Amino acid sequence: MPLLALEGIRVLEVTDGIAGPYCAxxxxxxxxEVMKIERLDAVSMTQRQWAGxxxxxxxxxxxxxxxxxxxxxxxxVAVDLESADGQSLFRKLATQSSIVVESLAPGRMESxxxxxNSLKDLNxxxxxxxxxxxxxxxxxxxxxxxxxxxxxxxxxMHREGIPERHPLKYGGEIAQYFAGTAAASATMGASVGAxxxxxxxxxxxxIMECMAGHPHQIGRRAPFAYNGELDPRREPRTSAAGxxxxxxxxxxxxxxxxxxxxxxGPRMWPNIARMIGRTELMDDPRFNSPELRTDNRIELEAIFxxxxxxxxxAEVFEATNNAGIxxxxxxxxxxxxxxxxxxxxxxxRELEHPEHxxxxxxxxxxxFSEVDDxxxxxAPALGEHTVEALSEILGMDEAKIGSLREAGIVS
Numbered sequence: 001m002p003l004l005a006l007e008g009i010r011v012l013e014v015t016d017g018i019a020g021p022y023c024a025x026x027x028x029x030x031x032x033e034v035m036k037i038e039r040l041d042a043v044s045m046t047q048r049q050w051a052g053x054x055x056x057x058x059x060x061x062x063x064x065x066x067x068x069x070x071x072x073x074x075x076x077v078a079v080d081l082e083s084a085d086g087q088s089l090f091r092k093l094a095t096q097s098s099i100v101v102e103s104l105a106p107g108r109m110e111s112x113x114x115x116x117n118s119l120k121d122l123n124x125x126x127x128x129x130x131x132x133x134x135x136x137x138x139x140x141x142x143x144x145x146x147x148x149x150x151x152x153x154x155x156x157m158h159r160e161g162i163p164e165r166h167p168l169k170y171g172g173e174i175a176q177y178f179a180g181t182a183a184a185s186a187t188m189g190a191s192v193g194a195x196x197x198x199x200x201x202x203x204x205x206x207i208m209e210c211m212a213g214h215p216h217q218i219g220r221r222a223p224f225a226y227n228g229e230l231d232p233r234r235e236p237r238t239s240a241a242g243x244x245x246x247x248x249x250x251x252x253x254x255x256x257x258x259x260x261x262x263x264x265g266p267r268m269w270p271n272i273a274r275m276i277g278r279t280e281l282m283d284d285p286r287f288n289s290p291e292l293r294t295d296n297r298i299e300l301e302a303i304f305x306x307x308x309x310x311x312x313x314a315e316v317f318e319a320t321n322n323a324g325i326x327x328x329x330x331x332x333x334x335x336x337x338x339x340x341x342x343x344x345x346x347x348x349r350e351l352e353h354p355e356h357x358x359x360x361x362x363x364x365x366x367x368f369s370e371v372d373d374x375x376x377x378x379a380p381a382l383g384e385h386t387v388e389a390l391s392e393i394l395g396m397d398e399a400k401i402g403s404l405r406e407a408g409i410v411s
Contacts, residue, residue, distance in 0.1 A: 004031025010097040020103025021070040022180030028073035071379035078383030078411040100128040116202040126200040135206035154211025179210035247297040258330040275323040276307040353378040
């Protein structure tokens with residue numbers, strides 16, 4: 001077994017947004033040597049500045065939290081890909097690499113002379129993963145996007161929100177991170193194929209299609225797929241409950257915060273009654289059937305809430321575990337970082353940044369029994385590894401690198 005899961009795999013990354021960088025980050029977190037090809041001016045493509053805008057503050061361009069998060073364990077190589085010399089350098093690096101991850105607009109890599117078809121002539125085993133909002137083909141391929149647009153066009157918003165209001169998307173950038181995860185998984189599969197056959201592939205990853213195929217969306221769409229039934233927006237709690245116990249579905253306050261529950265159907269009712277110390281409710285004529293508990297859920301919820309008001313999140317979590325009920329505390333960011341379970345498993349790790357000191361980062365959500373963890377290093381400074389790439393990989397001497405720097409090809 002190698003020291004690291006992806007040791008010996010070199011990746012060239014030419015990305016913007018979130019999905020492409022996150023795909024490359026997952027490969028880097030498993031030990032691949034990821035070389036992030038950045039513009040010399042650090043604008044736009046790198047997310048070193050949000051949306052490429054310069055903000056006059058005391059912070060440096062590397063201070064965006066998004067950049068620091070997406071680029072741990074990567075190397076930075078600053079090259080002007082608009083120039084013929086810069087494109088030549090990229091092609092030479094591609095011949096010494098296993099994977100290219102790019103998220104430029106469809107056709108942009110081809111316009112730079114760096115398309116998959118041109119690169120595979122130089123390196124037949126190369127895998128190129130292209131992550132774009134709507135894919136390389138189709139009527140939307142050239143459209144601009146945000147998280148909102150890909151979430152909406154992927155069908156994810158149709159059923160989210162209360163009936164009398166407008167549809168809503170999930171918080172954060174779910175579609176883009178999921179697409180990055182899917183792209184990394186597909187890249188790994190294609191890389192295995194390349195190792196076995198000597199032939200690479202070009203992967204076309206559409207963020208919109210990743211959202212449309214998200215397991216949660218597929219599950220919600222099943223009634224329509226199989227029976228033509230629409231899935232309209234409903235009141236959040238009753239919608240989430242379905243055939244479950246609606247009075248105990250969702251998020252509730254407790255003595256020191258909030259807890260969430262999703263009991264799995266009527267079989268959970270005796271467990272809940274025992275958990276809150278009200279076993280007599282099982283024979284109460286108001287609550288002795290699923291239909292009656294649904295009809296009288298406001299009254300039953302008040303009883304449930306009275307129990308919650310007397311217990312802390314930790315006490316509720318222990319009680320749900322003992323009772324066999326799916327439930328958990330809602331942890332704040334501070335709670336998560338301090339949680340004993342995360343700490344024992346070493347999920348968060350501290351990396352030293354030369355400007356910002358020690359910062360805590362999440363690790364990968366799985367571990368190997370026979371492969372070492374990646375030691376980890378903070379996001380690189382712009383062009384921090386340019387000399388290393390040109391000298392150690394391409395064999396250039398100091399004079400040649402200096403001339404490229406003077407010509408504005410690298411930095």
